Amino acid sequence: MVTFLAGGTGTPKLLNGAEAVFDSSATTVIANTGDDIELGGHLVCPDVDTVLFHGGGVLDTDTWWGIDGDTTTTHDELHRLADAAGLDAGPRYLNDDAQTTGRDIADWRRFSGVAEFMEIGDRDRAVHLTRTSLLDEGRSLTEVTRTLAEAFGLGIDLLPMSDDPVATLIHTDEGTMHFQTYWVHRRGDPEVRDVEFRGADAATPTPAVRDALAEPVVVGPSNPVTSIGPMTAMDGFAAALSSTPVVAVSPFVGETVFSGPAPALMRGVGDEPSTAGVAAAYPFVDAFVLDTDDPTDLDRPVVRTDTRMDSAADSERVARAVDAALSEVA
């Protein structure tokens, strides 16, 4: 049995070749839900969905989000309607009262769907709609995620990190904004002053997550702040990691990141944006997989390989390095 902790891109890319190394039926993936938003009344779980769509063989692997070949009829019409009615586009974060009305799971991450600021495809939308309706019928996010995994025929067990809301908010000089406003709309431009996981104090990992954390854990090459940070911000999560063998793949080669907002976010919370900074942020990790060109010296076991992943063959190579690292510490 092995458990992967997944953010939005790095770990799903690793999973793309992992099944050749780790038996899918013995693999659990815990997905970050700090990036989730309620958009136009529907709960969108980007990190869960990337794993869901990948496992279902429908992921758009050019963008690593959304369904390959999906249409955007509703999305386009939302923009046409807003334009015609003179309604501003851009993220329309609801007011404070509305942020905590209705479904608890959406607390502090509610956006109006007027001129939808994230592009949601038509088939993709059916996933969010089914998810939200099943929540409204009284099921937990864990149950709903497993139902969707069944619909997409996933081989692995996919779990949200919690059934409670944790909203990743970015503090900047322009004010506090939800992570998706910062990243999707503002393209990571405002300088990050701090990162807040609102709700994490009260949120707990689910029993299924706790069980999965009793197995060897792989932290994929996700960004440590907003992909893994929401998980470890919950009481008991980091402690569980400290009690089991954990291997992490660095998302950096030394001080160079493969993609995404990791450097700006790490600087914002006072971490060094580098493999050394990742290692410092991960005291619970027992061994690392680093790129062959990564000059970083660490005080923990290291397995090196080419960590760039552009194909399933690349991912399988990195997965084999992960397996070797696990063998050293498990």
Added chain:
Amino acid sequence: MVTFLAGGTGTPKLLNGAEAVFDSSATTVIANTGDDIELGGHLVCPDVDTVLFHGGGVLDTDTWWGIDGDTTTTHDELHRLADAAGLDAGPRYLNDDAQTTGRDIADWRRFSGVAEFMEIGDRDRAVHLTRTSLLDEGRSLTEVTRTLAEAFGLGIDLLPMSDDPVATLIHTDEGTMHFQTYWVHRRGDPEVRDVEFRGADAATPTPAVRDALAEPVVVGPSNPVTSIGPMTAMDGFAAALSSTPVVAVSPFVGETVFSGPAPALMRGVGDEPSTAGVAAAYPFVDAFVLDTDDPTDLDRPVVRTDTRMDSAADSERVARAVDAALSEVA
């Protein structure tokens, strides 16, 4: 100035030719909202939308609902997901607790969107999504409807009958079911024992509706029970009609209805399913437009014409009869 009261099909068909007789800029349409439902978290207003889409020139005039040529990508995927996950299709009316959680406007008409039991097109969905998001931003249904009317370029002023929830529920031997369950899913099969307008006791016509009811009023050939009944169930609505000239077009030719569930519903509430029954249900109507073949004698002024409306020319003919009837009583 003239004000039309509209249900789902009969009155919109009349409006199809009314603009040749009544200046659009001096026309108000008050749409029934008793048939509205919240489906998958979005407020669907079928009677409002038929007028909206007709006014915008995009109505599917084969079915008299939805947008002409719309696609159903999301709807189809909702069914695929539900099938693949073993979730039952059919209306999934939420439990009693969930019926009064969240947006007040959706009280007692909330359905899960799992395997969406009403077909919602992809462009159509953008309308419901924009509507619901504007409500969540704090606007009233009246404001939102006017915003959508602007987006569709309507010439008339389109108003929902109220900003409060009124849910039309059908009592049958198989239990109480929402009107849309009875009509869309059960195709009007269960025998109607009674019709309830839940919420109508507390609902009020909006100030805009009250102003519109001070003008001459046309009750289109809608069904008196579930299209006009939710309006007159509100305090003050029937009294306002009694104080202004009102002309109604019968949806019957004697005892034969053109379309829809009017006969079963009228029998269910103890009305005779006929033009005579409509006249009895409408004490506030001052004159009627009846079909040339309608043998009914009424104690109020009558203008006769061929009331079948299959084309804009048909509708214009009926609108001219309405105008003549108004001249007799205004």
